[in-house]
Amino acid sequence: MAFHLSNYWRCNWNSRKNKIIFFSCTLLIVFFVFNSNRQFSIVKGMFDYADKHCQQNTDCVVNISKITPFKWDTLYVIDSGWDLDEIKSVIGAELKERTDIFSKIIFVKDGQVVYFEEYYYYPDSGGKKILVLDFDYENQEKGLIAYYRVPREAPKIVIKMKGDPSVEDKIYYLFSSANEQQVQRNPSSFRKPS
Structure with missing residues (x-):
């Protein structure tokens, strides 16, 4: 061979x-x-969308369905301090995730939770982007906002980007409703910020 x-x-x-x-x-x-x-993060999605489509110090109407990569019927943004039974009664669905004292961002589709995220900004985390969920603590005469309910048929919310002159590298993204029908208010005695 x-x-x-x-x-x-x-x-x-x-x-x-x-x-x-x-x-x-x-x-x-x-x-x-x-x-x-x-992992998808709705908070990061809001930051990215606002950075691309919004200008600082102006109210920017955001179609939240353009940010989400999943199907949903209703978005709930719930203030901190709610217990699990209160949350379940508001969203009308079983919440299997462990919850802490933070604000909750929950998407529901056909009576099922399809997305859940808790959010709280830690000032010492070093993050340069800060989401501020506006529950209208300063507007006591109307009553505090207990939660937002945003249906997919009217999926617009408002984000206002604000720079902080005292901290030049931080940007605040103020999340609020596009209209009063999206908010559930309670008397000021019902909920206080945690």
């Missing part, structure tokens, strides 16, 4: 080719698995 260099090269090339194909497929699989496991 004679050894021919051309046969060796051909076999080795096939082996290298197979390795390259295998390595490329492995990289693609890892890429898709990594991207599919990346």
Whole structure:
């Protein structure tokens, strides 16, 4: 049996080719698995949308359905301090997530929670973007906003970006309703900020 260099090269090339194909497929699989496991954040989505479409110090009407990558019927934004039974009675759905004392952003579809996020800004976290959920604490005569209820048929909210002159690298994103029908107010004695 004679050894021919051309046969060796051909076999080795096939082996290298197979390795390259295998390595490329492995990289693609890892890429898709990594991207599919990346968590969506509605807060980050609001920041990104406002940065792209809104100007500072002006009310910007935002269609929240353009931010969400999932189907939903109703968005609820609930102030901090609510217990689980109160939240369930408001959203009309079973909430399986563990809840803390933070504000809640909940999307419901067909009586099921399809997205849940708690939000509270920690001043010491070093974050440069701060979402402020406006529950109208200063407007006591109308009553505090207990929660927002935004239906998909009227999915617009208002975000106002404000810079803080004392802290030049922070931007506040003030979230509020587009109209009074989106808010559920309670007497000031019912809820106080936590």
